[in-house]
Amino acid sequence: MTGDAWASAEGVRSGRVSSVELVEDSLRRIRDRDDEVNAFTVVLAEQALAEARAVDRRVADTAGGGDLPLLGVPVSVKDHIWLAGAPATNGSVALAGFVPDVDAVPVQRLRAAGAVVVGKTNNPEFCYRGYTDNDVFGLTRNPWSPERTPGGSSGGAGASVAYGATPLALGTDGGGSIRIPAAFCGVVGHKPSFGLVPRMPGFRAWPTLSVDGPLARSVRDAALALSVLAGPSPHDHDSWPVDLGDLREAVSNPLDWSTLRVAVSEDLGWAPVEPSVRAAFRAAIDGLADDGARVTEAAPDAPYPTQLWNDLALPEGFASEGPLLEGWRDRMTQGTAEIVEAGRDVSAADYLDALERRRDYARRWAEFFTAYDVLLTPSMPLAAFGTDVASPATIDGVPVDPFFDDWCALALPANLTGCPATAVPTGLDADGLPLGMQVMGPRFADARTLAVAAAHERVSAPTGWPRPPRPGSRR
Secondary structure, three states: OOOOHHHHHHHHHHOOOOHHHHHHHHHHHHHHHHHHHOOEEEEOHHHHHHHHHHHHHHHHHHOOOOOOOOOOOEEEEEOOOOOOOOOOOOOOHHHOOOOOOOOOHHHHHHHHOOOEEEEEEOOOHHHOOOOOOOOOOOOOOEOOEOOEOOOOOOHHHHHHHHOOOOOEEEEEEOOOOOHHHHHHHOOEEEEOOOOOOOOOOOOOOOOOOOEEEEEEOOHHHHHHHHHHHOOOEOOEOOOOOOOOOOHHHHOOOOOOHHHOOEEEOOOOOOOOOOHHHHHHHHHHHHHHHHOOOOEEEOOOOOOOOHHHHHHHHHHHHHHHHHHHHHHHHHHOOOOHHHHHHOOOOOOHHHHHHHHHHHHHHHHHHHHHHHHOOEEEEEOOOOOOOEOOOOOOOEEOOEEOOOOOOHHHHHHHHHHHHOOOEEEEEEEEOOOOOEEEEEEEOOOOOHHHHHHHHHHHHHHHOOOOOOOOOOOOOOO
16 A cells, blocks of 8 residues: 555554554665665664554554544655754755754644654755755666656655655655656656745745645645645744645545636747657647546746746855855865855845846736636656756757756746646656646645646546556566
């Protein structure tokens, strides 16, 4: 049951399986695959087994363990996110010795829901890249093909879910960092509405852009995790009390397409997209249309987002990581110091001007969502690229700016607007690599984007999304 959090929790409650069995299976999969993939930065085997035994005692003592939604389910937590007693290096040698003494609120909530944390997963230094490599833990590889990246910055999380280490992983997304690994690893990722899931205590990171959220094997597991994670907290003043309704019900019931105005766009009018991605996206849209969806080709009247995103992310990054330059510049992963340095000379006036432009940008998207309920686009414009490069040189023949992950531009609107986006697979390309699409909606319409993603999943993968081939059986 390791591949399904929902069924695993039900199995523990009913006594069909024990939490110890689930955790032992998780640890066995990590032993079998992680030497090759390198998804985990630390595996908390003894601690996880002790927590699993406590879960099983609770089940025995309370005749089912209560109604904890993630009872006994193994989960992983991204290195960047604080987990008390475990290293939180943020992928940097500058923080290699840092061990927080407190859980971030999302970790607290996973544990309170009965989940068992089996380890932490790798991310690039300071979560700055859409691939996953750093000088502390090294390179993380894609379980579908070890010569390819799993994406980033939640690359370890995406890879670990893909090869079955855990059914759920907790990641972060400031510029696509949940949705990139979801697309490249063939799993589901949900970037929540900004303010829905508290992030603190933790690193400063990109405070107006980044959110914490789940990666999972299925949409219903992502919804189950979000139902646990969502809700305000005094630890994070940006978190808001929003009633999302019953998320588990939203992804379990058939969707009434007559109530939804569905917009679709292959490229938002400006993004280069590989033909294989366009073809898979079109096939997914055709499947939804056959299911009853009424789709319209449309996209917001909003400009290419990379410059605006940079104008916010760079000064926020310098404010967070700039103090580390003096002592650690020469020991940062290649290219990281340049990104940190790029935010140094941005004045407060420049930053406030960028926020003003962001308000106009968000307004354009909000107006679009008065005419449409959801917008479907590809998650990423290409399949996973090689681990030997930091970014693709071109996409569909169009040169890519090499500075700071310009190839992720399709992901940036959700971060700039605070809107939710659910990334879900669309199948495999000719090389056997996963492709995906994202379902966006207005802010706090998370239940809606998850419901549409679940409808696509029922149409396209009624028996579940494929797993990566085992070593030795690759194409």
